[in-house]
Amino acid sequence: MPDSNLIETVRVELADRSYDILIGDNLLMQAGEKIKSVLPNAKCAIVTDENVAAIHLEALQENLKAAGIEAKPIILPAGEATKSYTHLQTVIEAIIEMRLERGDAVVAFGGGVIGDLAGFAAASVRRGMNFIQIPTSLLSQVDSSVGGKTGINSPQGKNLVGAFYQPKLVLADTAILNTLSAREFRAGFAEVIKYGLINDADFYDWLEQNWDGIQEGGEKRIHAVATSCRAKAAIVARDEFEAGERALLNLGHTFGHALEGITKYQSDVLVHGEGVAIGMVLAHAFSARMNQSSPDDTVRVTNYLKKVGLPTDMSGLRNHVKTADQMMDFIAQDKKVSRGNLTFILTHGIGQSYIANDVPAAEVHAFLTEILES
Template sequence: MTVSLTTVPVDLGPRSYEVRIAPGLLAEAGTAIAPLLRRPRVAIVTDETVAALHLPALEEALDHAGIAHKTLALPPGEATKGWASLQRVVEWLLAAQVERGGLVLAFGGGVIGDLAGFAAAILRRGVRFVQLPTTLLAQVDSSVGGKTGINSPAGKNLIGAFHQPSLVLADTAVLGTLAPRDFRAGYGEVVKYGLLGDAAFFTWLEGAGPGLASDPAALVRAVARGVEMKAGVVARDETEEGERALLNLGHTFGHALEAATGYDGARLLHGEGVAIGCALAFDLSARLGLCPQEAPSRVAAHLAAMGLPSRLADVPGLPDDAALIALMGQDKKVKDGKLRFVLARDIGDAFVADDVPMEAVAATLAAAR
């Protein structure tokens, strides 16, 4: 079955760009990128896992379009998203003589997209980059919207910049090489979009989600719907002054869990943290009387059907609740000294709250152990 190309525009005036979603886009990458180039050369930043699986196909596409290329492959994993790797990438780009008019290709998952995008943002005070996301999480979420950055021991994504890509090419066929756990973790960001703003999409996912990995058309539909929702929010609130904070549903809890595990992907992947965070956000909302009691049960049931965690008990070796709350206090979503949570009135109806009683947060954490 032929799956047609879906193109989602991100409308940001002079910084507007397209997100193209379809299987097989990697083979057309050279043709797609060529119009962006002042000189026919690019610098590719990737990780060793992606390089082994997909770099030859990208190189062939670039060669076919007459585009010269150099590649830096970094170790895979969240631990790469730090100061040492940022310095390595920037110094490599300088050694590769990437100019102000040059182009960086971020070829990988969320870690590479965030890291390479941040390096592009600060190199020579800003060079252009293209996102070639290779994970479900990156295709549906992190490659779109211009958030780039690295982690700190104090918390996730605390150092970074808003720097929009010039193009996003989401080849859904490459998702077939993901380990099942990595695909499921990416699904944590897919389901987030239904939970925060599209109840009909969540209902569709309840039926389609378990078979998504083996249904190319449904996979494109799922990625495209998430990208459409994110693109609309980003166009209205690029730098997260208001509405864009809704995209952080599950992230205040999830980022604290990631920091508590030391960004150890063997214990917790980002999308798994988001899944647990979404479940906790709905539990907290019900505890506060904001949403129907059946909503958290429905969320937890769907996460379980997808093989995703939904409780703190699903993550080994977590610190106590007080330590988790302290980690939440370092989150980027703290404003005027107050923790901000994305809560829900129901599935598909999320809102930002900054007056959440901490005793309710503590009770929610305690009940999830």
């Protein structure tokens, strides 16, 4: 795999809570040095999962030890089901038993599940400890590790319990992504594509032309991750608590979260990025149905997602997704209903997404019914 000495720095500007996202190959081997520069005297709890621990935990522990940082791991099962009350309690109690203080740090070392759970634990223990993100999946590097959304799932829906809580530092080692399965890498890439579709048609064009280079690694992968982080950081800086513009980052997620909920977060059936990929196609198709965009855009997005190897429709989920009512139950939880209307992220075209308030629930129901009956 190509290697690069390039390190890109993306600054998330949030006044006295601003922090850097460092993006480059082999940053894991600099973790101790980088954490020490931000938190000179902190002890650490490393929250990770069994899969990441088996491959990377020893290297991280040795690097932190060499930097003089005392750190102990908390190893959880892998998978979306870990984002639960039960595992949150496990992490919180372990941190307290370690006698870590408010000035110490919780290090999230894993994908989005670990980052969300560990961040919520950091926000909760002693009413707020320091928090470091070392995301190990493409999805978490470009999305969930940036912007401070933390939380767990409820039986009623995804991410319904949590807090906005910003990290002190994010270390995105792009070489570590070489250990991901092809499925995990593709699923994370759905979130990269999302940034082009939201408001950067030029980036989307570049992605269409550079998929092979991004898979291969090195500077093109670093560029894709850094551009994604820069796009999200800019939105978060303007709208940290999702009062307005930040909702654009949910393109594809309202439909995608519903699919995840219906399939009960079973990763063998559907992972988050796959749900987002299907959701982005549905968002473009629904926009075309509402005469807001051209059907040609839906075709273009569908074709590229297929090229990448991502699902673009619900045909593989027919054993789970049977009716529009099922979808609507989860959609109503994901985006609050107001007098029977919903908020969706729709589009006027590639790179022209917008927040559509007061979308009639009946229109969404009819759209989903047509798809599921076709």
